[in-house]
Amino acid sequence: EAGVAQSPRYKIIEKRQSVAFWCNPISGHATLYWYQQILGQGPKLLIQFQNNGVVDDSQLPKDRFSAERLKGVDSTLKIQPAKLEDSAVYLCASSLVGTGLSIYEQYFGPGTRLTVT
Amino acid sequence: AQKITQTQPGMFVQEKEAVTLDCTYDTSDQSYGLFWYKQPSSGEMIFLIYQGSYDEQNATEGRYSLNFQKARKSANLVISASQLGDSAMYFCAMWPGSSNTGKLIFGQGTTLQVKP
Numbered sequence: 001e002a003g004v005a006q007s008p009r010y011k012i013i014e015k016r017q018s019v020a021f022w023c024n025p026i027s028g029h030a031t032l033y034w035y036q037q038i039l040g041q042g043p044k045l046l047i048q049f050q051n052n053g054v055v056d057d058s059q060l061p062k063d064r065f066s067a068e069r070l071k072g073v074d075s076t077l078k079i080q081p082a083k084l085e086d087s088a089v090y091l092c093a094s095s096l097v098g099t100g101l102s103i104y105e106q107y108f109g110p111g112t113r114l115t116v117t
Numbered sequence: 118a119q120k121i122t123q124t125q126p127g128m129f130v131q132e133k134e135a136v137t138l139d140c141t142y143d144t145s146d147q148s149y150g151l152f153w154y155k156q157p158s159s160g161e162m163i164f165l166i167y168q169g170s171y172d173e174q175n176a177t178e179g180r181y182s183l184n185f186q187k188a189r190k191s192a193n194l195v196i197s198a199s200q201l202g203d204s205a206m207y208f209c210a211m212w213p214g215s216s217n218t219g220k221l222i223f224g225q226g227t228t229l230q231v232k233p
Contacts, residue, residue, distance in 0.1 A: 042223025
């Protein structure tokens with residue numbers, strides 16, 4: 001079974017530029033998550049999709065971050081404009097469903113390491 | 118407030134020995150789930166073990182076991198017979214039962230280094 005795919009793996013941009021990350025979840029997984037992991041910290045959920053609807057985006061900085069999941073499969077996360085504090089690893093994860101005990105089957109991708117200079 | 122605390126930034130263990138990684142949690146929910154993930158230098162989070170708040174027995178998965186002490190609100194990970202490949206960052210996480218989403222709350226992590 002193929003895992004969660006993410007691209008690019010690394011990205012370096014200057015502040016005020018825009019950037020987009022792509023995620024392809026495990027086939028058949030209805031729920032997709034984007035996490036932000038700042039160096040030395042645990043991941044923090046930015047947004048959760050159930051199919052192509054948003055379940056939780058309470059910690060997404062909506063003035064600069066946006067995410068979409070068209071057709072309930074792939075997803076993109078965009079930052080515009082980027083700030084220095086956005087330097088982090090952005091992890092995508094997916095699971096069959098998004099609530100209850102089944103969330104322990106939350107599979108993570110390799111992440112995209114973003115450096116904002 | 119829902120919170121996970123990992124007080125050990127870094128740990129060393131000799132190969133083939135056992136090691137315990139500490140995790141305490143704070144929640145007012147009666148139903149919740151506790152997880153441990155491993156994050157090697159490659160970056161992806163690898164699920165290791167899960168403990169439900171109503172599970173009476175401690176969870177075990179191969180060399181991993183979770184020492185669940187509900188009254189103390191602790192969920193320590195025990196790795197037996199450490200291997201060099203166990204060197205990684207380890208995260209404790211919680212799913213609050215009151216949540217209607219899949220949001221996991223992570224601790225700060227513990228870096229484990231296994232010495233040959």
